[in-house]
Amino acid sequence: MRQQDRATDALDFIDATADVQTEISQLPVDAGIANLRVVGSSGNFSMPVELSIQTSTGLHRGVHMSRLVKAANSRKPRGVEQWLRWICKDVNQTQPGSSVTASFELPFEDQFAKVTMRATQRGSVTYRYVVDGMTACPCSKKMIGIGHMQRAQLTVVLKSEKPLDSIGVVGRITECFSATPVEHLKRLDEAKKIMEAQANPKFAEDIVRECVSRFPNALYISGRCFESIHAHDAIATWSARPGWMPIL
Numbered sequence: 001m002r003q004q005d006r007a008t009d010a011l012d013f014i015d016a017t018a019d020v021q022t023e024i025s026q027l028p029v030d031a032g033i034a035n036l037r038v039v040g041s042s043g044n045f046s047m048p049v050e051l052s053i054q055t056s057t058g059l060h061r062g063v064h065m066s067r068l069v070k071a072a073n074s075r076k077p078r079g080v081e082q083w084l085r086w087i088c089k090d091v092n093q094t095q096p097g098s099s100v101t102a103s104f105e106l107p108f109e110d111q112f113a114k115v116t117m118r119a120t121q122r123g124s125v126t127y128r129y130v131v132d133g134m135t136a137c138p139c140s141k142k143m144i145g146i147g148h149m150q151r152a153q154l155t156v157v158l159k160s161e162k163p164l165d166s167i168g169v170v171g172r173i174t175e176c177f178s179a180t181p182v183e184h185l186k187r188l189d190e191a192k193k194i195m196e197a198q199a200n201p202k203f204a205e206d207i208v209r210e211c212v213s214r215f216p217n218a219l220y221i222s223g224r225c226f227e228s229i230h231a232h233d234a235i236a237t238w239s240a241r242p243g244w245m246p247i248l
Contacts, residue, residue, distance in 0.1 A: 033068060081163040084119035106166055110183045113170045127158045131170055133177030135225050138201040147201040150225045152177055154211055157220040157246045176210035178202050204236040212238050220246050
């Protein structure tokens with residue numbers, strides 16, 4: 001028997017109606033695909049993303065991965081928010097009530113911010129921005145005139161009916177640190193950067209307060225200073241609803 005004939009015979013045993021994904025599950029989980037590379041809205045860069053969906057009606061056993069991949073690559077949107085809504089529309093055909101989450105790195109200046117967006121086919125989009133910065137300690141600055149330096153990080157969760165200018169949001173977040181990191185610095189530039197941070201020392205609590213003043217409608221803000229003279233880190237958080245933490 002020829003190989004082509006054997007392949008044809010094997011197809012006779014395939015159940016084309018099998019749809020294990022839509023079997024009912026008793027526990028809803030977010031699921032999807034990671035490291036998918038898609039062309040960005042400007043059409044000139046590839047963006048690795050992690051996509052996950054959750055359905056509000058029907059607890060399905062699995063995600064239709066082929067539909068998710070096809071939806072992610074089918075059209076060139078004007079922005080990530082529109083792209084997520086289109087994916088939701090396609091996914092809703094077989095798994096209705098879906099929300100879609102995308103995580104990616106957003107380039108700004110010579111840095112990258114970690115961005116996560118969660119959207120449904122209609123309604124508000126929830127955003128999470130994780131941005132790196134620098135702080136100088138106000139306490140040691142007061143005592144000896146030099147604040148010990150540390151890397152710092154702010155996490156900001158926002159919600160908006162209209163698409164946000166993410167580059168603008170990230171820029172406003174960077175204003176909350178003592179200074180912002182730069183990848184390439186000559187010796188004189190490095191000295192200037194250190195002096196910039198020393199002139200504006202801040203605790204973790206301070207950078208969170210600064211961030212709240214810039215984003216009064218935020219859902220959640222947290223700051224972490226990665227200590228340089230301790231084995232532990234300093235953290236501070238603020239929430240529009242005390243005790244609430246994002247699951248995005």
